[in-house]
Amino acid sequence: MLQPEQDTPTWRIYETLLQATPDLSYVFDLEHRFIYANKALLTMWGMSWDEAIGKTCLEIGYEPWHAAMHDREIEQVIATRQPIRGDVPFPHATLGVRIYDYIFTPVIGPDGQVEAIAGSTRDVTERKRHEQHQQLLINELNHRVKNTLATVQSIARQTLRSATGLEDANAKIEERLVALASAHDILTRENWHSADIRDLAQSTVDAYGAADQFQLEGDGCRLDPRRALALAMALHELGTNATKYGALSSRAGRVHLHWSSIDVDGDPRIEVVWQEHGGPAVHEPVQRGFGSRLLERGLKHDLGGGVELAFAPEGVRCHLWMPQPNLEEGQLR
Template identity: 40%
Template structure:
């Protein structure tokens, strides 16, 4: 493998000498850098990494000694090798001065090429080895730093893991135990006692007492684990329930590992118990929520299906508008129920949602207490209110600026009574037969909610009275029979 070339600086004020040095040192295969004065040599040193400096002692301006002193004063060049060339006889005092200034060797003139090449080769190789050692040292330091950081990280993770374990044990979520298979002796830590809800000072840990704390349906799990270890199983994990002395049932997951002797017989079993009651309860809540969502979705789809199937209209546009209006009403009440996590909806909120599209200002008066409706009741009553508002806006009091609407409600003995009274609108005539809107409203209140709906078509405006039980849960089985009538008309006539 080719060695990396190093830079050798040749410093002399005479071009002929510089050329001679180049010829002599060319065979070394290194990079030769030329400087014709001390100042030029300093400029080269600041820009280039130099391995060896070959400098003439006798030069104008800066001689070799002065140049060497200036070079050595710079921290970067304190270890750079310098060889002096002298054309005069150098005394011991001069040699001592040269060494003090930083010279590492002398070469007299006339220069013997082999000697000069040998000296330069030695110092160039020394420079290369030094740089290689520095590189290896840096790599070693990097590896040491990386390993140290890795160890620190591993220690931190181990410490954090131990802290989490301590926190889990202190919180009663995890415990460890040890069972001597031969003698039957048990050892529990504090966490194990806390999980089982027993007092370490009074509870004796033995197979009979431990089995007495297991849920009757899960006692077989202990027998099965013992049987598995007898068959040669080395590790076992299972979920089981315990019944604390106070009667509380807790879910746990147990993990056990066996220690065997030289003949493969089990001599000790150690394990960890983790209380997973909260996780189990969360899973139960999630499953319940999934079933509830499924039920609500089917309920909403059944209502939507009834709306689409039973809506009637003479024109396609009227049919689309009627279906969209009723689906939107269903969507609005669904949003209200979702915000309450399907706990229920306030009656005033349902009415406000139906009023929102009309912006009728002071034409409408509302009065009544806060009433919380069950989800099924809220869905059905929202559609009934939608029918009343739609018909009033098309044919009744809300169809003119002079019309007025008063909605009052009250609750007595879990019975909601809602009064709808219109006035100031077009003249009202008693219909000869019930329209689809009337039938849908009656179906929703009477069939679905078990209430009553009464209509009084007075000439001055419709008077409707709804009575709805608040405690009855709507049966979803009859949703397919829910008549949401095609035309929203309540058979109004203007005259």
């Protein structure tokens, strides 16, 4: 790469520095031809200096649009005597397509005119990927925060509507927010990808401290975040009702909670059944409270499936079903 007149101690120092850097260093003449390229650039091209010397970007093998863009930029640097910067994808000879950040800078001669254009390019592929991932996380966080605030707002509004007073409302809102926070904890442990129904069910059991009154039955079934939160809130409402009026209000009462993955006419779906027995006789409520409305209306919407809530004399039964989530898509519902 050295011309005979350049073989001086000072030039050798600069040459050593330029060859050692992982950045791509190069120089164009005023005809847009490469008159210098360091080892990193030649490696990216997959060429020797003898193959590259004196060639333009187009002759090196750059795509026509890419070569034309650099031709315009070189002319702009010559005309303005100001640096220009950009980033562009380019196929590395061995690493595939990478993203490069580059800057073209005028080399000013003794007469004050541009005599060459020096360039420096850095591979910023990993930085760009990190930035894209960071933006994705921010977008997901915004989505979750909005959904959570909407849920909290709905809980507060519906609870206040059916509460008997402020003290009753405060207690119920606090209980429901604790249930929501517990579901968030489960999802956080799973990086908000999905949650296992057993974990949600066990959280409900732990909340009511009546492990001997619950029978949990079901294989591993995972739900996306939206359905997991909806099911967690539904189990909380069922548990609260059972504690006050149903099976959990009596030591003899039992709750059988089971879930399964089934196929219905070729469509995979998940079914969850909450069945109470052994408690006080159940009577159809005269007025639907927040819990019943959540189960019969809101839950059906959030699950994208169906809900059947029955107040049979022997015990409350809630049967719900939903499509099998496609967790491979990694969707944030």
